[in-house]
Amino acid sequence: MKIISILKKLNKETPAEIYYAGRYVCNLVRRKKSTKIEIVVRQISLQTVSKYLRRHRKNLKIEKLKGCISFSTDDINFIIRNPKKRGKYSPYFTLKEDAKEKAFTVNAMYLPIASKGPKGLIDIYRGRNDIRNRKIKVIGKADLVTKQNPAIMMETLSLAAHLNYRIDSNLFYAIKSNHALVKKVSINRIKFEFIKIVMSQKPSKYLRTMHDSGLMHMIIPELSICDGVTQNRKYHKYDVLTHCLTACGNAERDLVLRLAALLHDVGKPQVREEVVRGGKYKVTFYNHEVTGAKMARRILRRLKFDKEMALVVSDLIYNHMYNYEPNRWSDAAVRRFIAKIHISNKEIKKLSRMPVFLLRKADRAANGLNLSEISPRQISFEKRIKQVYNQSRVLHVKDLNIDGTVLIEEFNLKPGPTIGHILNYLLSIVIEDQSMNQRDVLIEEVSKYLSTALK
Template identity: 25%
Template sequence: MKLYSDAALAKILDKPIFRQISASADELGLECYVVGGFVRDIFLERPSNDIDVVVVGSGIEVARQLQKNLGKNPKTGRWRAHLSVFRNFGTAQVKMGNMEVEFVGARKESYSHDSRKPIVEDGTLEDDQNRRDFTINAMAICLNNARFGELVDPFDGIADMEDRIIATPLDPEITFSDDPLRMMRCIRFATQLNFQIEDDTFEALERMVDRIKIVSGERIEVELNKIMMAPHPSIGFEYLQRSGLLQRMLPELSALDIVEKKEGRAHKNNFHHTMEVLENVCQHSDNLWLRWGALLHDIGKTRAKRWEPKAGWTFHNHDYLGGKMVPEIFRRLKLPMGSEMRFVQKMVELHMRPIAIADEIVTDSAVRRLLNDAGDDINDLMTLCEADITSKNEVRKQMFLENFRMVREKLTDLQEKDYKRLLQPVIDGNEIMEMFHLKPSREVGTLKQYLKDAVLDNRVENEREPLMRLLMERANAMGLSTEHQEQQ
C-alpha cells in the first residue's frame, strides 16, 4: 500500500478522461467524484479498469455532456464515445475503446426485509458513502476542477487498508441484513486482498447467515468463482466455513470438516485436506474448473465413510460417489451444466486412478486405460493427483511423487506412439451388430468391451485378424453365431 497526498492524487488522475469528466460536471454545475474500487486500488497499487463516478445530481446528464464534449469523428460522423443510458436505474455508461466509465447519481437507500432491491432516493455524497459496503470501498476523490484530487474518506478507509482490515462503514448487522450478498463480497474481498475481516463485522456476518437465502444462485456463483480465482482461495473457504455460509451453500463440503475417532483410531480432517489440495493446484494452474475439481475431489467421502475393525476408517468408492454428486452441486450453485461440469465430474471420478497406479508397479496396461478414460484432460488430472499428495510422511510422499513422474513418462511415451488413436478397436459396434444380426443391446456392449479390454491389456494387437479371432471365440462362448437371429 502507498499513501498519497491530495496533490499526488491529482497528478495520478491528471489524464484526459478525468479532465474531460471534470469539465463536463463543471459545465453543469454538479459535484462529481470517482469512487469505490478504482480509488481503493490506487492506494493498494493494483491495476483497475472499473471507473465509477458519482454525481451529486444526475449522473446521466454528466454522461451525456461528456459524450457531447468528446464530439464526433469527422470522418465517420459517429460519436467518439458510445453512451448507454439505464434510466430505470438512474445510471449511464460511457465507453471509449477499452475504457468504460459508469455514472450514477448520489443516492440513499432503504430496504425491505424480504428483498435485496432497495428503495432509492436522491442523496448527498455523504448519503452515497453511507450506503457503501465496506470502508475501503467508501472513499471518493473529487473531480471538479476547484477540488480536483481531494480525497473524501469519512470512514477512515485508508487506516483500514493500512491495517489490512475489511469493515463496514455503518452497523455491520444492518449492512448485511439490507443486502446479504455483501456477506459474500466481504469474504471475497478478504480473500482477494488477503485482508482480515474485522471482529465485529465477522460476528455480524455469523449472525446474519440465514439472510443468504434471499440472494439468487447466480449472484452467489459469481462471488464463489471470484473467490476460487484468488491467489489463495482457501482463505475464502475457511471464512465461509467458520461463518456458517458454506453449510448453507455447499453442505457436502462443509460436512468434511470433522474428525471421528473409534478404538483409538481417527481419520484426517478431509476439509483441511481439501484446502491443502486446492492451494497445491493453484500453485500450478489458473484453470477455474480444475480448481473446482480440487475443491470437490473428496466430496463423496462423507457418504463413503465406513468403520472396519481391521482396516479402521475407510472411504471406498468415494471417487465414484463424489462424481455422482457433482451434477446436483453444479445445478444448485447455478454453475454451467455443460462441458465445465463434465470436466469437474471427470476429475472427481478419476482422481484416485493415478494414485492406484503409482502405488503399484506402473504398467503400460494401466497407463493405457488411464489415458483412454482421461483423454485430453490427462495433464489436468495428473496435476490434481500430484496436488492430492499431502501426507506428512515425507518418505511416502516422495515415493508417490517419484511414481507419478514415472506415470507421466509412460503417458508421454504412449502418446508419442499415438496410442490414443489405437485404443479404439478396429472392429466397432456397428460391425458386431451386422455380423451377429443384433440390435443395440447388452450383448453388443459386452463384445465391444471385451475387444477394448484386450487391446488395453496388450493381449492382442489392434488389428483386424487377431481381433476377429478373439471376437468369434467370445461370441461362441455367449451362444452367438453369425447365423444368430434376434428373437422378435
C-alpha cells in the same frame, strides 16, 4: 482526447461536480491498477454528460443502464452515474447520501476528478483507515445490515478474499449469528461470490472463514461435515476438511481445478470405516472417489454450475485415485488409463499439465507431511505413459479400423447411442490386444456383441 481529460474539461466548464468513486478509489489508495472506473457526477444530468462526451469523442458507444451510463475505451470500462439515495438517482443528492448506499467503508470514498493524488480524498466512513488496517467493515450496525441484506454476508467474504483483508470482528459475529439467512439469497448470487472466493489468492483461508461462520454448512453441507473427520496419519496430517481447503489453495488458478481440489475428498465421510487388522487400527475410505464424484456433480448443479462444468469436475474427482504400480501395470493397463483420461497428441506433449495430474499434485501437497509435490513414482508413471502412447496404434475410438458408418451399413443399425456403445466396446478389446484392430476381426466381434445383446 482521453475520457478523463474530457471529464476534467466538463468539470471545469460547467457547474458539474465530478468524482472518482467506489472500488476505483479504493484501488487508488491501495496503489493498485484498475480496469474499471466508477464516476459520480453531481449538479448535471447523465444526458448532459453523454452529449458532452459524444461531442468530444465521436463514435463513442454509450450504453444506458439503470441509473447510469457505461462504455469501454482503451481497455478501461467506465461507469458514470448520479448520486444514489434509497435506490433512486439524482444529480442533486449529496455524496454523504450516496455513501450510505455503499455496503463497505473501503468502497465509500470519493476523489474530485481534478485532484492530483489522494490529498483531496473525501472519506466519510473512514475507509482509508480500514485499508491501512486491512479490515473489511460495513456501513452501519453489522447485525442490522446482515439481517436487512443477507447477500452482504457472502459479499463480505468475497471482498475480503479479493483484498486479502481480515473481517471486522463485529461483522464476523453478525454473519455467524445470522448465517441461516443466506437461504434467502438467490443461488446465482451465492455462486457469483463463491467463485470469487475460490479464485482468490488465498482461497483456503477464506473458505475456512466461510465454514467457521456457518455459511459453508448452509451452502455446501456435504463439505462442512468433513470437519473433524480424521484420516490415516501415515498419509494425512489433517482432517478431511482442512485437507480439501488446503488442496484448493494449492491448485493452480483455474476454476475447474480449484473446484475439483475443493471437493475431491467430499465423499470420505460417507464411506469412512475403522477396522482392526492384524492387531493394527486402520481408517479406510474405499471408493470415496466414486461416491465423491457423484456428490460433487450434485453440489455443482445445485449451485447452478452448468452440466459440462459439473461433469468435468466430477470426472477429475473420479479419476484422481489412480494407483500406479510399475511391476503390476501391464502396457494394456496403461493404455486403459490413457483412454480413460483422454490423453491425445496435444496432451502427450505436455503430459504433466493434464488436469488430473495437476489435481494429484495439489492433493499431495495438501497432506501436511512436507513431501515433494510430485513423487518419483508419478515421474516414472508419466515416462511410462509416453512410452506406451508412442508404441500404441489404437488408443481412441477414432483410431479403430471401423466406424459408425460401417456399423450402420453392415448390421442395419440406426444412428444413436447404440453405435457409441459398440465402438467403445471394440476399443476396450483393442486396447487389450492391439492386433485385434482389423476390420474383419472387429466386424466378427460386433456380431458376437449383438447376438449376446439380443438374447
